[in-house]
Amino acid sequence: MTNTEPQQQSGGPRHPLLAALPDARPLAGMPSETLNKMGVEIRDVLCNLLATRTAHFASNLGVVELCLALHAEFDFQNDRLIWDTGHQIYPHKLVTGRYSQFESIRTRGGLMGYPNPAESPYDLFMTGHAGSSVSTAVGLRSGDILTGHPDRRTVAVIGDGAFPSGIVFEALNNAGASKEDLTVVLNDNKMSICHRTGAVASYLDRLRNNPFYTGLKHEVVRLLDHVPMFGDPAERLLAQMKEGVKAGLLGGMLFEELDIRYIGPIDGHNIALLRKYMNLCKEIEGPVLLHVVTEKGHGYKPAAEDPVFFHTPPAFEDRGGTPVTRGSDGCPPYTTHARDAIGEAMKRDDRVTVITAAMCQGNKLEPVREQFPERFFDVGICESHAVAFAAGQCKTGMRPIVDIYSTFLQRSYDQIFQEVVLQDLPVVFMMDRAGLTGPDGPTHHGVYDIGYMRLFPNLVLMAPGYAAELPMMLDACLAHDHPTGIRYPKASALEATHTPAPIEMGKAEWIREGDDGTIVAYGAMLEQAIEAAEKLEGELSVGVVNARFVKPIDHEMVEKSMADGRFVVTLEEGTIVGGFGSAFLESAADQRLDTRQIHRLALPDVFVEHGDRSDLLADSSLSAEGIANVCRNAASNVSVG
Ligand SMILES: Cc1ncc(C[n+]2csc(CCOP(=O)(O)OP(=O)(O)O)c2C)c(N)n1
Ligand SMILES: CC(=O)[C@@H](O)[C@H](O)COP(=O)(O)O
Ligand SMILES: [Mg+2]
Known part of the structure; x- marks a missing residue:
């Protein structure tokens, strides 16, 4: 499947180098050619994984050599290594003693x-x-x-x-x-999930064109060295330019x-080259930024x-170099309905804009981006900026929709x-992935927004229980002259x-009335x-309410x-702390x-692990049977007496 298939040894393990690694320490003594062979094994593992389940793929393919070189030149049992975000961690897991468990990655109870x-x-x-x-x-250093x-x-x-995030510059x-x-x-x-955006991206593009990378550096410096340093003013000007050009050749003035x-x-x-420069970094006193150019998806052509x-x-x-996915079944997800509703709203009202923080693909906004390029804004992985930017737009009379995953918001x-909210500006928050996100796990489950959003005055918060409600809710938000939010899960x-x-x-x-009790669902749990x-029919007469709003809650x-x-069971796909059930209790x-x-x-009030969404919901009695x-x-x- 990879461009360079690992050699299967007769009767031996498929990945002999990885299988023999107890941890990353032996990499230090390996020549770069051996590490290259290990890279082939890693890519083979990654490709085989994707045959069984959805997982982060292209980013992992792209860091294979970088990961091997890092572990060869540092000892991260003592030294410190942080992979930003962490979605490109698979090669690192494979060389740090987790090869034998790797098959379990992103499954319940697994890695x-x-x-x-x-x-x-x-x-x-x-x-x-x-x-x-x-x-x-x-x-850590401090x-x-x-x-x-x-x-x-x-x-x-x-x-x-990730680099343009404000916190990186802090x-x-x-x-x-x-x-x-x-x-x-x-x-x-050159990539975020989608194509990277912004001025930092352009700066990195310019650095890539640096002769240091393109191989021309030596030649240009040699030519410059023939510019005289002394002499008439014109020559002195040239000399000054020479220093400027040299500085430019080194690049990275922003960091310098x-x-x-x-x-x-x-x-x-290039593992050997990476090792050489990592050693150079070790020699330099003070902070160093090593700019490494990789290809996302490297080693599997369709991914690249x-x-x-x-x-x-x-x-x-x-199939012979062509990836074939299984067709999806079931009804379209909430995200598709949200995207369509946003597109319709933008068609009707040219004050409506949409803002994403680098999640155009996840939010399925590509058609909106195509249709309304001047009112579509991808600000990069900069959620704080996205919200303040929306506030600024709002002040001018525009009607921004901030489309961000619950967890990233x-x-x-x-x-x-x-x-x-303090300004009472009519920004609309579309909180996608509000609920359990399945195999991504605790870092990504969007289970806190009900609590963290409902604290604020002025903010109206709602959640659709079915597809047709989503556009109706968005229209209601856009017609409301105050801040609003809509949450919906990855389902x-x-x-x-x-x-x-x-x-x-x-x-x-009210969906149906019942004499014995009432189930009050907030959002997608209505299903x-x-x-x-229905299951209880003939046993108990139970009513069903689609709560629609957590703030203001419907006291009547x-x-x-x-x-x-009548007993009441409240349902929500969020933490029990401070959520819809709490709002219901407060009202009662x-x-x-x-x-x-x-x-x-x-x-529950714990960090819910990764796994299949329906299994995780069932654990908390959030299945129909439960x-x-x-x-x-x-x-x-x-x-009750
Ligand atoms: C705060 C936050 N916002 C959004 C995301 C979603 N996200 C995960 S990876 C990614 C792209 C990261 O790009 P880069 O750092 O260049 O890594 P690459 O995938 O290109 O290796 C995004 C937007 C996130 N994980 N965290
Ligand atoms: C690493 C990261 O944050 C994203 O890649 C995230 O996993 C995307 O989630 P979805 O697949 O739900 O869009
Ligand atoms: Mg990238």
Whole structure:
């Protein structure tokens, strides 16, 4: 499947070099040719993995040589290594003693798809959000000095997509001033998930054209050396230009001016060269930025040609060099409905804009980008900026939609507070992936937004229970002159058969009435609620409410659902702490209702692991069967006097 197939030894293991590695230490003694052979094995493992499941692919293919060179030149049992974001961690896992468990990656109970300190001392932080690597590396260096370990070296590897995050510049600001030893490896593959955007991207493009990389440096410096240093003013001007040009040849002036030595760009697929420059970095005192050029998807041609699709492709089978994916089944996901609703709103009203923080592909916004290029904004992995930018647009009378995954929106909490809700600006937050994200796990589950958003005054928060509601909700948000938010999970959207009640701010929708109890679902859990009520027919008469709003919550609905001592089961795909169930309890308590009738079903107050979404939901009784059982218990246990 790889361009360079590993040689199967008769009767031997398929990946003899990887299989023989207890940890990364033996790499130090290996010649670069052996490491190249190990690289072939790693790519073979990666390609085979993708035949079985969706996983991060192109980014991992691109860092194989970089990973091997790093582990050959440093000892990360003692030294410190942080992979920014962590989605490109697979080669690192394969060489740090986890080859034999690798088959389990991204499955329940198996290896995580991100760094995980519980798995290995080689993984220092559990991460999945981009941008923090340089900061944690600067902190590690500082702590190692304070605790008497100045011998330890510190390396952060950060991609060009993550690099423009504001926090990276905060860290470089600190690193340059501290003058402590630190190596930042900038892995420049010209890609974020989509094509990278912004001025830093253009700067990196210019650095790539640097003669140092293109091989012309020696030649140009030789020519410049023939420019006379003394003589008439014209010659002196030339001499000054010579120094300027030389500085330009070295490139990286942006970093040099911050007291960070810039080296590169160098070929990130040449292990021997990488090792040479890593050694140079070790020699240099103070912070160094090593600019490494790689190809995302390197070693598997289709991935190199289409790194956007192959960032996290669905499982595919390689048929003679052509990847063949299985067709998807089921109803379209909420994300598709959200995208269509955004497109329609932009068609109708030219004040509407959409802002993504580097997730155009994940949010399926490509057609919107094509149709409305002047009102589509990809600001890069800069969520805080995205929100403040939206606030600025809003002030001018525009109607921005901020389309960000729930978990990544956490990065912009203060901008939501200060720039948007405190100003009461009508920004619309579309919180995609609000719920369990399956194999990505705890770094990516969007399970906190209900709690963290509902604290703010002015903000109206809602969640659709079925597909047709999403465009109705977006229209309601855009017609509302205050901040609003809509949350929806990574799941296919229920195609409800009833005629939806019109959206009225703060009003729930009754789906069916019941004499014994009521299930009140916030968002996509409505599907399981309806199924549970149907299962219980003949046993219990259970009503179903589509709550629609967590803020303002429908107090009348709360009162009515509990009337005559009926039990209530609240449902949400979010943490039990401070979520919809809590809002329901608060409303019931404020109305002096008997809160013993209320049972909250939500995700537990722990970090939920990675795994299949429906399995993880079932663990918390958030399956139709689980909900039905809770209703049965509630009916038999709750006695209201
Ligand atoms: C804060 C945050 N926002 C968005 C993402 C989603 N995301 C994961 S990887 C990625 C692209 C990263 O690009 P780069 O750092 O260049 O790594 P590459 O995949 O190119 O190797 C994005 C946008 C994230 N993980 N964290
Ligand atoms: C590493 C990262 O943050 C993204 O690649 C993320 O895994 C994408 O998630 P989706 O596949 O749900 O878009
Ligand atoms: Mg990149």
